[in-house]
Amino acid sequence: MRTQPMAGDIEERDPGPSPAREGKGLREGSVGLLAAVALGLASVAPAYSIAVTLGFVTVVVGHLAPAALLLGFVPILLTAFAFRELNKEMPDCGTTFVWTTRAFGPWTGWLTGGWVVQAATLIAMAALAQVGAGYLLNVVGLGALAANQFAVTVTALLLLGMVTAVGYRGVQIAASVQYVLLALQLVALLGFGAVALLRHGAATPSFGWLNPFGFGGFGPFAEAVLLCLFIYWGWDALITVNEETKDSDKVPGQAVLISTFVLLGTYLFTAVAAIAYAGTGTTGTGLGNPANASDILATLGPPVLGTALATVMQLAVAVSAVSALLTCVVGSSRTTLSMASHGALPGVFARIHPRHRTPGFGTVFFGVTAGALLVLLSAVSSRFLGDAILSIGLLIACYYGVTALACVWHFRRQLRNSPRDLLLKGVMPLLGGLLMLAAFARSAHDMYSPTYGSTSFHGIGGVFLLGVGSIVLGVPVMLLVRARFRPFFHDGRTTVAELTVSDE
Template sequence: MSESLQRRLGTGDAVFIGLGSMIGAGVFVAFAPAARAAGSGLLLGLAIAAVVAYCNATSSARLAALYPASGGTYVYGRERLGEFWGYLAGWGFVVGKTASCAAMAIAVVSYAAPELGQPWRGAFAAAVVLAVTALNYRGVQRSTLAMRVIVSITLTVLAAAVVTIFATGDPQPSNLRLGTSGVLEAAGLLFFAFAGYARIATLGEEVRDPARTLPRAVPLALGITLVVYAVVAVALLMRLGPDALAATTDPVAQAVPGWLSPAVRVSAAIAALGALLALVLGVSRTTLAMARDGHLPRGLAAVHPKFGVPHRAEVTVGVVVAVLAAVADLRSAIGFSSFAVLVYYAIANASAFTLGRVIGGLGFAGCVVLAFSLPLASVLAGAGVLALGALAYLVLSKRDSAAA
């Protein structure tokens, strides 16, 4: 059985995978908690998060072109910094993005069935995850086609929402007064929304001409997403104000007239579904890479002979996410995911810095600052899980050394 993935994806496919991850997470999930942290200062937080994300994207794109294999920073850290740092990056990515997957599944249910109570809400979220896993199992080409459709629908509805807000919503420019309190916390939470471009790098083994495709696709997806975020954030703040934005769970739907609200809710559910689709792809590819190296069970490295996907890794990730989605809380999932993924990108930037890239040093510093600016509970939970992963690595390394 071959364990090589097929190079099927072009630049457009890679860009849509990144857009599907970022736009689904950011527009419909991250603005309300960011407003709770910083009020209208979330705009400054958005700018800071974008700068850090740009550094990360640049570092990731250059490293992905140099090491075009599944696994992203797991591979880069291993090759540039050593086995342990690659493992820690991979562990951080898998646990952090598993939490992100659960958050997206919960978001789908929250928008699609807001009145549904437990335990049916959890069962619905788990069913959503299993359906996405089944789609990915059939092959990445089907997934990228779905991503194009989802992103197109989401952007169309968002454009209609923004135009309607400015045309009929009585926007108040005075709501854009910026403060500095809580800005770094808001930036850390908003970074959750930008992190989707990593899906492009983790698909490095499945893109055509990765040395050319990846450095183009990552910054392009990030730039488009930043423009969308900025426009929507300004519209929401001007229409709702920072206090109302912080208090709502569905700000875009609340900001538009009633006749447009159902379309926004449907679009939000679809966008979160698209993010989940891309997230499961990325986590399963990193799981594949770690399994190949023995850091996870080697059976997870199998690639399906017909569909050309890491089917065991995808099924395993899908089952774990389904369980989490059935029991997890959305806000805690976002905070935990942000901390773990910022650690992941800190290692990516450190890896790029070894290539003489000054931007890698800036990105590393930004990731560390944002990670420790998150709510204390998120920092403690994230650090604890990463420490457990590091301990497991050390124990297994000693066991392997003793066996040798």
Template sequence: MSNLRGRGLQANVLGTFDTVVMAVAGSAPAYSIAATTAVLVGAVGLASPAALLYCAIPMLGIALAFSYLGRIDVNAGASYSWVGRTLHPFLGFISGWALVISATIFMVAGSLPAGAMTLALFDETLADDTALSTAVGAAWFVLMLLVVLGGARLTVRAQLLMSGTELTILALFAALALFHTGGAGTFDWSWFGFSHFHGTAGFASGALVAAFYYWGWDVTSNLSEETRNSRRTTGLAGLIGVGVVFLLFEVFTIAVNLVLSSRQIEENDANVLGALGDEVWPGWGGRLLVVAVMLSTVATLETTLIQVTRSLFAMGRDRTMPSALGRVHRTWNTPWVAITVVGAVALALLIASNVLGSVGDILSDAISAIGLQIAVYYGLTGLAVVVAYRKTLLRSPAHFLLGGLWPLSGAVFMFWVLVESLGELDPAAVTIGIGGLAVGLVPMLWYWRRGSDYYRPARLDATRTVAVRYVPDDRTATSPRVHEGLSTDF
């Protein structure tokens, strides 16, 4: 890295509780259940609880990888920096680009349901109007854009309000649903087995959708430069976030199997949670859960904006993307250029999505495409931690398991799911997912030829930590100064 000057993000803004809230909000429990359950049931049927369980185990391995890598390199780019400094800069750029593309696609996949859920509160028939849903969703998106522009402190205050209300409603309905009688089915332990997957390809398709459920907890790593004691806090918050959303996902997926028929799930493909609420609490249930989904969707739009803009900030700072993306606002200490660019691109895509079909059709392809990109950058991060900690893995069984074997297993699982799913998915989803990654080759090769210091990295090693220090500058943001010293943290 070079010793050039750059203005940094505001440090020490977020505490442990704040980052745990961000991790849970990033995975968007209510939104994921409402918008993704129909896709998951379509892929694996009654084995939905099994798909979520078997994906949670390797996902915890990836969360461990983020935790350990965050201890030795605090960087808003997260896997973009870690993979680039352990495996290869090209792979690091692809990791960062995969997050950027998946997050940008989600701006459409998230904004549409936000608009639809808002309209459903007033008139359920309005929620089927894609154009109107787009307009209302765009209004929510612009509001979250302004909140993110206002800084990390404002962002987390908004999250506390939205996610607190969402989780309270979900906890209430989790209890109501599990004790509901007279549903469409009865509990069966086979839901946690492999008999409903119809082979390895079916299992892989379900796991790819399940990966989308969990995605988002790693926003804590993108906020590491703005978090107190971030070498410990961001990784711990990510692990807690995965655990919390796993419990919520399992409870509600079991409840869906118990209460709703396959026909009800198919007819409510964009809001399964609302249908569940109507069944367990007629009259009020559906509306309350629509509120939870709306808040969850808006909340995760905010966390996704943080992920993509912090990643682009790190890329601009390293000059692997236009350096203007690394500029930080003098008052709010936020990457305002990156936020503006992401906002403009996402709004354009949101408007263009009107020609693609209904909300449900758009969600199905978007979820599968995002799942492919998640598998890429999560898998590469799982490999990166093994390389970074290779000299310390044999110090104890705990080091070997938590810093090596479990993350490596998570990485292998992600790559296997990626390969197995390619032949099963809709061609549109594969084109969006893989084509989006391929577009990243253009800026990668361009800035590599221009001599970005990112492509001549100092190797990341767990025996040393990397400290990033910034020198304020009014106009230019470039690569941070990097200092290495002996690490005592594992």
């Protein structure tokens, strides 16, 4: 018996109406535009992302780092339009899972829209918890413990427990907490940039730093842009609360575009200010110094802001990691809620807490699983966890690219309706999807080298094994799930059009 529709079937069969929003039990209309934007920005962890990425980008392309940030934003923006158009048509908290299932069938939907997204999120949660713990220990004056792997791991587990509890209580509480956490990050970054530009000896910013044609070859250009994909990743978490958002067919899409442009402006301002102050030299505080690459803000904070305010900057990075951790918990539990509601996972993931109106089991499940992954990776090697962070880039490019192409395929019959539909539902998502998949291919090629990252196994880079291995592992897991949830894998394109909560 055939378990997946063939191409001809897709033309002949109507998958039915868009997925229903009713019936999951979430608190509808509880999240406004501002809260959605805050969740989207917080999930990117802007202070943390710029701190750990800008240095590596500058090492690769020097003063053209702002240009790389600008070019890296292009596929993100194109993909954001795909998310916006798909959310208008299908405002389901399962987002990529529902959209790719409707477009390409249950196998692609479950693997790339479900498994890959959750694998990337769990790896990110483990990394964010560790980073947040290290910074927090430094901020409170326990620098000696910050160098102790056991102390950092215990603190990280406590942070995971805290954000899981907040997420369990409800997205309204989570959004309220994010206002404070996000405000601290943005004030710290913009304040740092303003002071750096006004410091004596700071260079005058040049438009040449934004020149997209100034790269010395495709290799450095591609590597820098790939690094920049990570710096923008996470804004799509706000879409997972679309069923709890006011005007769920419009507000999440607006929040996506607002949050991505706010990120672009913040990153460009911070990067330009840092280069103007420190330059791109390979010694001292220069941004091209490999010794500074892993944390530019920690290097430049004291000379730019002074010791006291530099501590505030450290706090902002710690807060950045913790706030992103919170949105990961919120977003992941809602994706599995949708998957279970549509019969693709055990029904326990679809259970809603009667008072808090949240997917209680799913929230706790992801908090505990991320903690277990953190302990496992830390036990294997601290360097292994670092490679796990780098591998996230592969997973990002994979599911963003497939989702963008799903937009083109789903709306293919509407592309001739108007120039707007052709541009926003066809051309822009298609370009975004192709750029993302090209980034995936280039990343996989580079990561295969044993010299990429910190670990290798039998001549193959550890980053490649973690990234590609995470995707490949999803195949046997999917086959096991299929044995229990045959209806979804037999007719997934139509089952995601209505709630089919599994009681198994």
